[in-house]
Amino acid sequence: MRMKRGSRRVASQRANEAESRKSSRKSGGGGKGHEGRSTFAKWVRRLFLWGALAALVGAIFIGVAVGFAARSIPSYYQLRATQNAQTILVRARDGTEIVELGPSYGEWLESDEIPDSMKNAMVAVEDRRFHSHFGVDPIGLARAVYVWATGNDRLQATSTITQQLARNVFLNNNRSLDRKAREAILAMALEWKFSKEQILELYLNKVYFGGGAYGIDSASRNFFSHPATDLSTAEAAIIAGLVKAPSRYSPTADVDAAVGRARVVLMLMEQQGYITPAEANVDVDSVKLKKSKSENSVRYFTDWALPQLDILLPETFEPIEVWTTIDVGMQQAATASIKSNTPGGAQGALVSLDRDGAILAMVGGTDYVETNYNRATNAMRQPGSAWKLFVYLAALEAGYTPEDKVVDTPVTIDGWSPRNSSGRNAGEINMRTAFAYSINTVAAQLGNEVGFGTVASMARRFGITTSISTYPSMVLGSSEVRLIDMTRAFAAVSAKGVSVEPYGITKVVTSDGETIYRHEKPRASKLVADYVAAGMTDMLQTAVNTGTGKAAQIGRPVAGKTGTTSSNKDGYFVGFSSGITTGVWMGRDDNKAVSGLQGGRAPAQAFAAYMRYAVKDRPVEEFDTELQLPEWQLEPDDEYFFGDPDDYYFIDEQGNLIEPGRREQQPGEQPFPVEGEQLPGEALRPQQGQGTRNEGGQAASDDFLERATGQRLPQEPPPPPMPRTIRPADTRRE
Structure with a gap:
């Protein structure tokens, strides 16, 4: 019987399907695996195609952007004639011209006039693949991304010479992704439009080398007193090394830094085959530098303030006038006070703020020409006992008052045993006295009670921006700080606990009179309650009146605190009036000890010398030290604790400690020696033949001094015992 043709076709298909299923079963179900592999391969192909398409679109976009940029870029000869730097006239707060900063250009050098050593040095240190890339260095960018991805550093891609030229000519120094993208587009446009020889010529004649010098000829004349056509290999290495950081590596500011950087340049030139090993061993130290004329110390301030214009202003290259907060007379007084009081071989710095944060004077060192490093804003040094400001602020906020009793006694906290510089302990005293005489054991106990983290938080609250340790020794100022931050913190106490933000620029005006920036008062915040600021001011005033800061007295109310670090490496004084x-x-910059340096001596004396001038035209202001305590801190029966005024020790209006029965303060009170801050010519008690103990008008009682010195004073019976406190520790409310 014959089958129909269609039936045979169906049967054949069924047989093939059965055979296929049979093969599938023999292979253990590999059909699903094959299907999975096919899906994965399909997605890989899709991703590759999408990536290729995106890359193509991106390349087209970049090509179009580069093309438009190349069309808009001025010609080579126009760029040669264009000055890319501003003239900046800086004025003091009264409009007085204090300095004019602007470009200094030498002769324009054609490419064949520039020494090969200068070209090679610049390429070696700034852009080793300059002759092979297209404006942007993909290898350098990939390496930067790899370093960032495998380490903890932030992404930092070095700019090529062409990118630097684009930034110097067309852009500013703002660190933003938008600016970097425009820089890259412009760099590729420059490579499209000009030859490598033209780009290098433009760069070497326009790049900034510090000190107002633009271009290698100006730099050569400024630093070596001869034109750039005569540059030696060593001099070329010094100039090439300046581009990375003109201020830091300037040979007129830091010869050692400039020479060290030049040696790096010579090493790179040798590695890249530009010079021989013998040429790389040239004696850079023998290079003769041009002697600089002395410059006003106001440059410390302008070096700090003017870089802020990149953030404050829109992009502009027209001449501008910058009005600042500097007071010319105060700046001169500050400079004189630092120069005349700083010990030999040491450096000094000063920052002075008005009540709104305006910087009235800033001195970053004893000689700007010798070194332009600004120790007032950049140096991180230990403040010593000046740091106790934050310890006592935290204690006051926790419920203490200046009258509360504390005990100066040996103490050990987590294995750390602080000691007073006198090597003695005075026993029971009040907080005001402990702060005035900067007693270390009391500060340690207070820090331990309120919490070292709480002290660190208080410092952060008051504007300390550097790293803060929370080890117990932090209460004595072991954490490094900047002087401007410490001054800001004390200014906030002076402002009754309100935050203060330092600033130096009030407005910026263009050459046609348009104001393009005006300072606006920042939003202030309340850092501590009024009673905390009042209590702190009370203790700061006592520290100047009778304590370690007596040398800072100026004939009107002053509040402040001294600080001296171990081995007399740092001396601090910060105060207000x-x-x-x-x-x-x-x-010293090398952190070595300075003989006789103590916060209560040279720094306090420099403070007084400056402040006598600074406040001479201001009315005398009495401090608000009256404590308006919150209800939770008040006792139910205050008069019971006061008793008869003649029966207990007290602090008078000038902050002097008065013993029982002595209502009048006698002249010649003696400070209690702590942390090496005893003032010159002062002693704990009169010597033999100088009269009785009471005739000297001592600031503390015999009993107090006996416990402090560990010696028995002759002839006089001990004073009556200390009375009950106003707020004993066991009754202080939580």
């Missing part, structure tokens, strides 16, 4: 807050630091 009549709305002006001033901080002074002294020490």
Whole structure:
């Protein structure tokens, strides 16, 4: 019987399907795996195609952008004639011209006039693949991304010479992704339009080398007193090394840094085959530098303030006038006070703020020409006992008052045992006295009670921006800080606990009179309650009146605190009067000890010398030290604890400690020696033949001094015991 043709076809298909299923079963179900592999391969192909399409679109976009940029870029000869730097006239707060900063250009050098050593040095240190890339260095960018991805550093891609030229000519130095993208587009446009020889010529004649010098000829004349056509290999290495950081590596500011950087340039030139090993061993130290004329110390301030214009202003290259907060007379007084009081071989710095944060004077060192490193804003040094400001602020906020009793006694906290510089302990005293005489054991106990983290938080609250340790020794100022931050913190106390933000620029005006920036008062915040600021001011005033800061007295109310670090490496004094807050630091840059350096001596004396001038035209202001305590901190029966005024020790209006029965303060009170801050010519008690103990008008009782010195004073019976406190520790409310 014959089957129909269609039936045979169906049967054949069924047989093939059965055979296929049979093969599938023999292979263990590999059909699903095959299907999975096919899906994965399909997605890989799709991703590749999408990526290729995106890359093509991106390349087209970049090509179009580069093309438009190349069309808009001026010609080579127009760029040669264009000055890319501003003239900036800086004025003081009264409009007085204090400095004019602007471009200094030498002769334009054609490519064949520039020494090969200068070209090679610049390429070696700034862009080793300059002759092979197209404006952007993909290899350098990939390496930067790899370093960023495998380490903890932020992404930093070095710019090529062409990118630097684009930035110097067309852009500013703002660090933003938008600016970097425009820089890359412009760099590729420059490579499209000009030859490598033209780009390098433009760059070497326009790049900034510091000190107002633009171009290698100006730099050569400024630093070596001869034109760039005569540059030696060593001099070329010094100039090439300046581009990375003109201020830091300037040979007129830091010869050692400039020479060290030049040696790096010579090493790179040797590695890249531009010079021989013998040429790389040239004696850079023998290079003769041009002697610089002395410059006003106001440059410390302008170096700090003017870089802020990149953030404050829109992009502009027209001449501008910058009005600042600097007071010319105060700046001169600050410079003189630092120069005349800083110990030999040491450096000094000063920052002075008005009550609103305006910087009235800034001195970053004893000689700007010798070194332009600004120790007032950049140096990080230990403040010593000046840091106790934050310890006592935290204690006051926790419920203490200046009258509360504390005990100066040996103490050990987590294995750390602080000691007073006198090597003695005075026993029971009040907080005001402990702060005035900067007693370390009391500060340690207070820090331990309120919490070292709480002290660190208080410092952060008051504007300390550097790293803060929370080890117990932090209460004595072991954390490094900047002078401007410490001054800001004391200014906030002067402002009754309101935050203060330092600033130096009030407005910026263009050459045609248009104001393009005006300072606006920032939003202030309340850092601590009024009673905390009042209590702190009370203790700061006592520290100047009778404590370690007596040398800072100026004939009107002053509040402040001294600080001296171990081995006399740093001396600090920060204080305020009549709305002006001033901080002074002294020490050596190499952190070596300075003989006789103590916060209560040279820094306090420099503070007083400056402040006498600074406040002379201001009315005398009495401090608000009256404590308006919150209800939770008040006792139910205050009069019971006061008793008879003649029966207990007290602090008078000038902050002097008065013993029982002595209502009148006698002259010649003696400070209690702590942390090496005893003032010159002062002693704990009179010597033999100088009269009785009471005739000297001592600031503390015999009993107090006996416990402090560990010696028995002759002839006089001990004073009556200390009375009950106003707020004993066991009754202080939580």
